Structures are given as structure tokens and as C-alpha cells.
Amino acid sequence: MSTLEIRDLHVSVETKEGAKPILRGVDLTIKSGETHAIMGPNGSGKSTLAYSIAGHPKYEITGGSVTLDGEDVLEMSVDERAVAGLFLAMQYPVEVPGVSVTNFLRTAKTALDGQAPPLRTWTKDVREAMERLRMDPSFASRSVNEGFSGGEKKRHEILQLELLQPKFAILDETDSGLDVDALRVVSEGVNRVRETTDAGVMLITHYTRILRYIKPDFVHVFVDGKIAEEGGPELAERLEEEGYDRFLTAAQAG
């Protein structure tokens, strides 16, 4: 059993006008096996939370803490965070020309485990995981994300999630831009990970649509850089009916 604990997290980004605070005191605890949906309007800081936890250099932590089983995540380098068990499925994964998906996956797996995966089982694991995500075998020899459609990029992110088996997975708007078929395939992938591993999941989304396929244990509404309301799955249903207006008005009034 692992715990990812975020306490009073404050984060800024550098802009032309100076440092701009984005996160204003985020508290969130995720335990193994739990799925937390982080919902909120655009610009509320959801993605900033994801990238700050992963260690993107653009974001400056100005206060608070993030710990994984008591270890200070914020002190770790980006790759150390991954080795510690954190995984971020990105909304806009970048292209890495000339590096094949096969090579990339094997290099990542080797780095995470500290040793190369056994060739025969690994090749089979990759092939089967790709089949489950309805990815054409030719995918393996293509350059990472180069020329991938939006749906292919997301499948590739979930392929990594399935193969790299993190303790905690942060999915940053994995649903955005997907058609219903792709959304279903991707959601099935996430659900397989939830069923077969003990991973904790932070599911960041603007829409309630993906929550029909991936049932969260907890729902957090993110407004203006912090959590405005928390509840169970019923909160997502309420959001679907009412939208975010109620929170936006409150935030503006406050």
C-alpha cells in the first residue's frame, strides 16, 4: 500500500509580467487502488498540478509538499520521480524523431527496473498490450509520437502505462479529442491497469464523459488553483447536469 500525499501545494509559472501563481494551496491524498477524478474548468490549474508532480521545469514550487510514502518527491529529478513510481500520461506528448516506439519502451523499462527486461517475455508483453489497445503492429517501428494522430498518441500513453506499471498514474486529459471508440479503448486500458495492479489513479478531465467508462472513487472539483469541493461519484453526475457555473460564480464572488 502506497500513499501519494499533496499538502498545501503552491505553484507559479514565469510569465513576461513576472511570476504568476497558478496553484494556491492544493491538498490531496491518493492511496493505492484508488481512482480520483480531478475536474474543473479550463485554466483552473489541473494540468499544472499534473506537471508539477512530474517535475516539469516550467513550474516553480513556491510552497507545500508532495510525498510518496513519506519520500519528498519535490527533491527528486524528473527521472527519479518515475523510478519512484510516478507516471504522467500527457495531454500533448512530444515527438522524438528517429527513436522507435520499441526502442523507447525498452529503454524506459530498463531505466525503471534497473535492468533490461527478459527479451522474450518483454516482446510478447508489448505485442499483447498493443493488441489490447487495438494498435497496429507497425506502430512499434514508428518514431515516438511522430505523425501519430491524436488517438494514437493517447493509446501510446496508455500502452506505456500498462507496460511500465507505476504506483501512481496521473492522466492529464487523456479523454480530450478522442472519439467514442478511441475513448472506450483507452478507458479499457486504464481499467485493466486498475484491475491488475494496485495503482492509484489521478484522472484529470474537463468533461464527465470519460467517467462513464472509468468509475472514480472520489471526485474533486478544481477551481482557481485549489480544490473547491470533494465528494463521491455522485458529484460528477451533478457536474454533468449543472456544469461549473456554480463554482465559477463563487470563485468570482470570493
Place this chain on the structure above:
Amino acid sequence: MSTTAQTSPEGLVTDHSRAVTDGAHSHGAVPGSSRAERATSFELDDFAVPTGREEEWRFSPVDRIAPLFAAGITSTGVQTTVVAAPEVTVEIVDRADARLGVAGKPGDRAAAAAWQGAQEATVVTIPANAVASQVTSVRIEGSSTDDVASAHLLVHAKEHSESIVLIDHLGATTLTQTVEVVAEAGAHVTIVAIHDWADGSVHNGAHRIAIGRDATVKHAVVTFGGDVVRVTPDATFTGPGGEVEMLGLYFADAGQHQEHRLFVDHAVEKCKSRVTYKGALQGDGAHAVWVGDVLIRANAEDTDTYELNRNLILTDGARADSVPNLEIETGLIEGAGHASATGRFDDEQLFYLRSRGIPEDEARRLVVRGFFADLIHQIGIPEIEERLLEHIEAELDELAPHELGAGK
């Protein structure tokens, strides 16, 4: 146009495949006159000693190249050794030999000095219809930078021959050199010139390539070592149906000047050219220059040309100048385009790879290897592929980790 580290990674991409007008066409700061009017001559005196203000020298450290502008560079300060395929013949001939100078005239002072200086030449001949069963290896080795030397090599690929010629440059040198490649009708020849000179070396290599009817030439330049290396491959089509693929790979370190100036002369119809040059730069004062001139003459209908240059800047303090230049004198062409981009080592790529647990150093290697992967594959000779990959790894070893991510 001059592209430096500050330019956007998108760079410059132009598609001229639907060009319908004639007249010179180019981008940015370009010489006033057409490439067709640029002087060429075997006479040294026809070229004034460059000051650095001339178009063909404007990016070059002319003070460091100055020894190569002198008259009477008769020293043979480099040793040329050829290990030829059994089907291939090798001769040392006098400069008066009628086969020399066929591939075109020198285009600048250093090239003219090389022509005037070399009293003899090495001639590698692939006989008509011969298919060379192995790579012919030419080794050009210098022993000192004090001795200003000239050298002349001719690769003569006769009708319908097939061959690969590897030219290795190593040791210490101050050298102005001519490499002529004559591909007769239907010949297939691959030339790979690797420049890996010792520190302190200064080299000007004038490559002149004549591509006959239906001939196919692959010409690859690799530049790693040497203080100043300036290579000027000129390719001219002399018969219809010819094809040339010009590839270049370079890796400039601190203080190195690596310059590649290409000229493809579509002088006849129905020919195809592809130019792909890629370079990585690291360290203070590392300077790469790529100039790609393509001229499609009025009678060169159905021409198909595309040229591309990409630079990957790994650290602060390095500079890449990239100047594609396309002149089109007929609208009746298949296609014509060029692309040039200079990018910084991409922090987002690094973040993506590291977020998967891959350490920074390894992530950087992956990206650089990936950058060169297609190009190395295009050169298409397995032994050389291996060598180039090893060399790139060694270059990366020289880079201290703290120099990375300088642009964050």
C-alpha cells in the same frame, strides 16, 4: 537567410513545386547575381585573395584559411593510400592528364590553388560495366599542419559501372584539395568522404561532380575533426535522366568551423537531386555553415529537386548558419523545394523521456541518435553506419552534463 540558435524551431520550409514563373528565386540575404554568373576558372589569378566580404567567403574565417590561397602550393604533404576493389584500377598521373579537370572548373580561390598546386593526381577508375565487389578505400593522411599541401583525386566511374568509394581524411594537415567525380552514362557510384582531421588542421575540399546521362551518384560528406573544414561539393548534370543524392553529417565542437557549401547545377532536363545535411553543434564557438545553392536552368525541364538542412544546437555558444537558395529559370519542373531549420536541444523531449525514468544523459543520447538515424541509414553502408554511430557517441561523451539544458 541566416539561421542561428535564436530562430524558431519551425525554421523555413518552402515548396516550389508549383512554381510557374521564371527568374531568380531565393530567400533572405542572397547575392545580387545569379549562381550561373559566378566566376569559375582554372587560373588562380582570376580570383582575388578573399577578404571575407565575398559571398562565398562571408561565413568563413578567412584568416585561418589564408595559407590555402597562396600560389604554388606544390607540397604533397598528405599521403594517399588506396585499397581498391579487384575490379578497380588506381593510377598516379601527371596533372596534364586529359582526364583531369573534366568535372568542372574551380569556383573559388582555394579551389583554384588546389588545382594549380597539385602536380599529380590519384585516379581511381571503375571500368565500364564493372561491378565493384567491395568498397574502394582511399586514405588521405596528413602528418603536419606546418606544411601547406595540395592534393587531387579523381574517381572516374565509367559507363554502367557500380561502385562505392570511401575517402578517409585523417592526421594533421593544412590542405587544399580537389576531388573530382565523373559518373559516365548509367554509372552508379557512391562517394563517402569522412573528415576526421586532428586538432589544428585546416582543410578546403573542392568536390566537383559531373553526372552523365541516367547516372546515379550518392555523395556523402561527414565532418567531425579539424579546426576549419570547408567542403564545397558542386554537382553538375551533363546528361538527362541523372540523379544525385547529396548527404551530409557534421558534429561541430567548441572552436570548430565546419562549412558545407553545395551547388547543384540542373543544366539539363529530367534530372533529380536530393540534398540532406544534418549537423549537431556543441560548445563555445562551434560554428556550422550550410549553403545550398540549386540552379534550375531555363532548359532543365522536368527537374525534381529538394534540399534540406537541419541543425541541432546542444549548448549555448554554438552557431549555425543555414542558407538554402533556389534559382528557377523555368516553370516546367516536376518539383522544387527546400527546408532549413535550426533547433535547440528540445527541453520538452528531454522532459518526456525523463518522465519515463530515462536518465538525462541517456535521454540526450537517444534524441541525438534519433536526429541522425535516418541520415546514417541513407548513407547505406553498414560498416560506415557503425563507425558513424560510434563517433557520435564519442562526441557526446565529451559534453559535460552541466552544459545541458542551458536554454531552460
